[in-house]
Amino acid sequence: MKKALLPLALALLVPVISPGWGFFGHRTITQVAVYALPSGMQNFYFRHMAQLVKLSTAPDERRSDDPTEESKHFIDMDHFGDNPFGLMPKAYDKAVAKYTADTLKKYGTVPWTVLDVKEKLTDAFKEGDTTAIIALSADLDHYVADAFVPLHTTENYDGQLTKQQGIHSLWESKLPELFIAQYKLDSEKADYLKDPQAAIWQVLQASYGFLGATFDIEAEINKKFSTEKKYTYSHKYGKTRRSYSDDFAKEYNKKVGGMVAYRLKGAPTMVASFWYTAWKDAGSPDLNKLMHPSKLSKDEKEQLDTQLKAWKENQLVDQSLLLALQKPEAAPTNPADIPDENAPKAPAAPAADQPAKVKVKQKQDDGPKQKTKVKKDDAKKPDDAFGD
Numbered sequence: 087m088k089k090a091l092l093p094l095a096l097a098l099l100v101p102v103i104s105p106g107w108g109f110f111g112h113r114t115i116t117q118v119a120v121y122a123l124p125s126g127m128q129n130f131y132f133r134h135m136a137q138l139v140k141l142s143t144a145p146d147e148r149r150s151d152d153p154t155e156e157s158k159h160f161i162d163m164d165h166f167g168d169n170p171f172g173l174m175p176k177a178y179d180k181a182v183a184k185y186t187a188d189t190l191k192k193y194g195t196v197p198w199t200v201l202d203v204k205e206k207l208t209d210a211f212k213e214g215d216t217t218a219i220i221a222l223s224a225d226l227d228h229y230v231a232d233a234f235v236p237l238h239t240t241e242n243y244d245g246q247l248t249k250q251q252g253i254h255s256l257w258e259s260k261l262p263e264l265f266i267a268q269y270k271l272d273s274e275k276a277d278y279l280k281d282p283q284a285a286i287w288q289v290l291q292a293s294y295g296f297l298g299a300t301f302d303i304e305a306e307i308n309k310k311f312s313t314e315k316k317y318t319y320s321h322k323y324g325k326t327r328r329s330y331s332d333d334f335a336k337e338y339n340k341k342v343g344g345m346v347a348y349r350l351k352g353a354p355t356m357v358a359s360f361w362y363t364a365w366k367d368a369g370s371p372d373l374n375k376l377m378h379p380s381k382l383s384k385d386e387k388e389q390l391d392t393q394l395k396a397w398k399e400n401q402l403v404d405q406s407l408l409l410a411l412q413k414p415e416a417a418p419t420n421p422a423d424i425p426d427e428n429a430p431k432a433p434a435a436p437a438a439d440q441p442a443k444v445k446v447k448q449k450q451d452d453g454p455k456q457k458t459k460v461k462k463d464d465a466k467k468p469d470d471a472f473g474d
């Protein structure tokens with residue numbers, strides 16, 4: 087009897103996989119990006135900061151409903167060979183000519199999505215359309231931030247090819263959630279991007295460069311952990327979810343935390359630089375005209391000054407000013423209990439009803455890899471609403 091139940095039990099064991107920075111990371115990056123803006127834009131963005139922070143996760147929330155959304159969040163560069171950044175044309179048209187649009191869609195389009203949304207944001211600035219400016223700024227913010235995550239640049243996005251399932255969520259959700267107080271958030275100010283295309287590709291190449299350590303350090307720590315100590319299990323909606331334990335995360339953070347912190351600190355500057363570049367390219371329109379009332383109130387001004395000071399002194403967490411840490415009601419108290427934000431990254435793949443594709447890939451140091459497709463259905467987040 088027990089034997090018969092086993093396959094079912096295994097089928098219900100869903101690893102916690104996350105689609106981008108967890109909600110926590112996206113929200114943090116968005117808030118800090120507002121501080122990194124130049125003064126001509128900052129008041130407008132500060133006025134709308136809470137909304138931007140909230141909308142920063144909207145692209146992930148759309149994934150289960152919008153079939154065109156999936157491929158916008160990543161690019162599996164290792165699919166394109168050993169020297170993918172040398173081989174891949176940076177411009178979309180040239181990349182399509184070399185690899186076809188279907189292939190690009192399958193393996194991800196994040197760099198071109200960033201550039202496309204940046205153009206749309208430029209148009210929204212020209213039109214003075216506040217709603218569009220906010221929505222597109224949040225989208226642009228999300229995709230730029232995703233490009234900062236190493237695991238968004240590989241087919242082995244959740245360690246599923248190297249028996250390291252759950253590493254995606256460990257890296258981009260669990261570590262920032264547990265160790266944010268140790269990470270410095272005093273990011274650099276925004277710069278105008280003379281070549282946005284080169285800028286986003288640079289981000290991706292840097293992310294890709296961190297992949298070796300991301301996997302190797304997990305494997306190294308793994309040697310010291312028994313399975314019982316390595317993982318923790320949570321039960322929700324009839325499913326058992328497995329994720330890395332706090333003890334494992336602590337060890338992983340000792341060696342990888344600096345890298346996570348570095349990406350978390352770099353992302354807001356790049357986000358703000360993309361916002362700034364779109365605004366400049368639109369002719370630097372007066373954003374005060376879009377504000378009603380057009381100036382920050384005394385109260386708002388004081389809040390902004392306090393927050394900017396806290397940001398520069400790296401005190402946002404200590405002074406409880408980080409919006410991502412201000413839990414919406416009904417939120418779990420333990421960050422490790424937030425699987426909701428961690429919908430699996432569905433395959434950069436064709437139809438959901440296709441059979442699981444098994445792919446074996448040999449890499450110098452990684453050993454044999456088996457690629458198992460995650461079914462689209464698994465990407466459904468039962469309580470997305472939690473992420474508000």
Ligand SMILES: [Zn+2]
Nearest residue numbers: 105106159232
């Ligand atoms: Zn994403």
